[in-house]
Amino acid sequence: MTDGVSLEIAKRRHILEQDGFIVASMAGPGSSGSDFVLQSMDFNSEIARKIADNAFGEISDYPNESSLMADIEKLSGRIEIEINQVINEFKPDFILLHNIFSHGRHIASASAFRAVLLKHAIPTLATHHDFYWERNQYRYPSCSSVRAFLELNIPPEIPGVKHACINSLAASALKERTGIKAMVFPDTLDFDAAEWSIDSWNSRLPEDAGFSSKDIIVLQATRIVRRKGIELIIPVLKYLNSPENLKKLIGKKLYNGKRISEESRFFYLIAGYTEKDAEDYHKSLKHLLAEERIPHQFIGHLIAAERNESGGKRTYSLFDVYPHADIVSYPSMYEGWGNQFLEAVFARKPVMLFEYPVFKSDIRDRGYSVISMGDRAEPDRENDLFRLPDGKAEDISSKVLTTLLSSKTSGLLQENFNIGKEHNSYEALESLLAEGMALS
Numbered sequence: 001m002t003d004g005v006s007l008e009i010a011k012r013r014h015i016l017e018q019d020g021f022i023v024a025s026m027a028g029p030g031s032s033g034s035d036f037v038l039q040s041m042d043f044n045s046e047i048a049r050k051i052a053d054n055a056f057g058e059i060s061d062y063p064n065e066s067s068l069m070a071d072i073e074k075l076s077g078r079i080e081i082e083i084n085q086v087i088n089e090f091k092p093d094f095i096l097l098h099n100i101f102s103h104g105r106h107i108a109s110a111s112a113f114r115a116v117l118l119k120h121a122i123p124t125l126a127t128h129h130d131f132y133w134e135r136n137q138y139r140y141p142s143c144s145s146v147r148a149f150l151e152l153n154i155p156p157e158i159p160g161v162k163h164a165c166i167n168s169l170a171a172s173a174l175k176e177r178t179g180i181k182a183m184v185f186p187d188t189l190d191f192d193a194a195e196w197s198i199d200s201w202n203s204r205l206p207e208d209a210g211f212s213s214k215d216i217i218v219l220q221a222t223r224i225v226r227r228k229g230i231e232l233i234i235p236v237l238k239y240l241n242s243p244e245n246l247k248k249l250i251g252k253k254l255y256n257g258k259r260i261s262e263e264s265r266f267f268y269l270i271a272g273y274t275e276k277d278a279e280d281y282h283k284s285l286k287h288l289l290a291e292e293r294i295p296h297q298f299i300g301h302l303i304a305a306e307r308n309e310s311g312g313k314r315t316y317s318l319f320d321v322y323p324h325a326d327i328v329s330y331p332s333m334y335e336g337w338g339n340q341f342l343e344a345v346f347a348r349k350p351v352m353l354f355e356y357p358v359f360k361s362d363i364r365d366r367g368y369s370v371i372s373m374g375d376r377a378e379p380d381r382e383n384d385l386f387r388l389p390d391g392k393a394e395d396i397s398s399k400v401l402t403t404l405l406s407s408k409t410s411g412l413l414q415e416n417f418n419i420g421k422e423h424n425s426y427e428a429l430e431s432l433l434a435e436g437m438a439l440s
Helices: 004-018 047-053 065-090 107-120 143-155 168-178 200-210 232-241 245-247 276-291 337-347 357-366 391-403 407-421 425-437
Strands: 097-099 123-130 162-165 214-221 265-268 295-297 309-312 313-317 327-331 350-353
Touching: 004 097, 004 337, 004 425, 047 065, 047 107, 065 107, 107 143, 162 168, 168 265, 168 357, 200 313, 214 232, 232 265, 232 276, 232 391, 245 295, 245 391, 276 295, 327 337, 327 391, 337 407, 350 391, 391 407
Parallel strands: 097 123, 123 162, 214 265, 214 327, 265 295, 327 350
Antiparallel strands: 309 313
């Protein structure tokens, strides 16, 4: 799909195939283009959701913890059978796992893969994008049996299995919790690829998405989940779209040559899909955007992993959207690293960014130029959302205008690109893969 984990897997496949490997992908249903689909790995299935809901927090749908563990063991057994069928058919020399041994959403898959790897002894690199203890909904195991299960399986120590995290904070936490030493694989991008541009395919996006070429496009390219902090951008957009502000901009040119007219407005283009658990959050965002009269459009239904056309209706890749953007919003309060940040860097777009912990620990010191939103957000007592400290939205909107109108911006964006190319290129990923896949 278009989430960060899927994007990173696609990059690895591309590099490995270029290096001469025969690569197959294995995933649960709902993924696009998998070579092997394991039905039992569906994390949206009724049983997987029931297990996740009861393995963390409180047990509410089982009479006791033994019944819960019986369901986990039963589902794990089904997954193990499906994995073994793939192993027997494809006969891999090496396995790359992503989030199997770290996430809390489908813990039965972790014990299934642990059993398979112990049986087959196939060299494996397990990459951990999200640990269960990093998520509020998975932070607290519901009982001692689940706690013991997590200690054994997430992540497990298995001969021939190497571990990787996507940031230094996670690697340190893993070492402290388990003693497991992990490599650090930051997000990467092909900085030698052709620049994303408007062409005959994506030139139809404004018509399909409901915005005008005269609009100033603020792109939110992430999925719609609570930790993305999308609500933090809304008061900034309110300031930017005030009549007084727009009137001052008429006739001026942005850093990219776009001239502002009387019809121009700051248009919020939200390109990510909504996760099933975030449907209430999506409704809250729609209500708030309507209440504040922010021109916007949710276009997740138009975006897919690749371009496609069916019945006269087009879908676009995420990279079709960036050429239309004038600025990228990245208000995430937590990220494992930051694929969409790198995409904005590659596309040479300004970024207004909430300084989430990994940005501060692993990215900020590289020297990127960003429009900082600070690192503080407060719960809003009137709803289940967050808000910026008083006066912050107005301050951010002022910085946005300065950046959009400055003659220095294009040069700073090229410097951002150069930093990304140096530290987060495919060459860097290829080197890390060679180290992670080296047999020892």
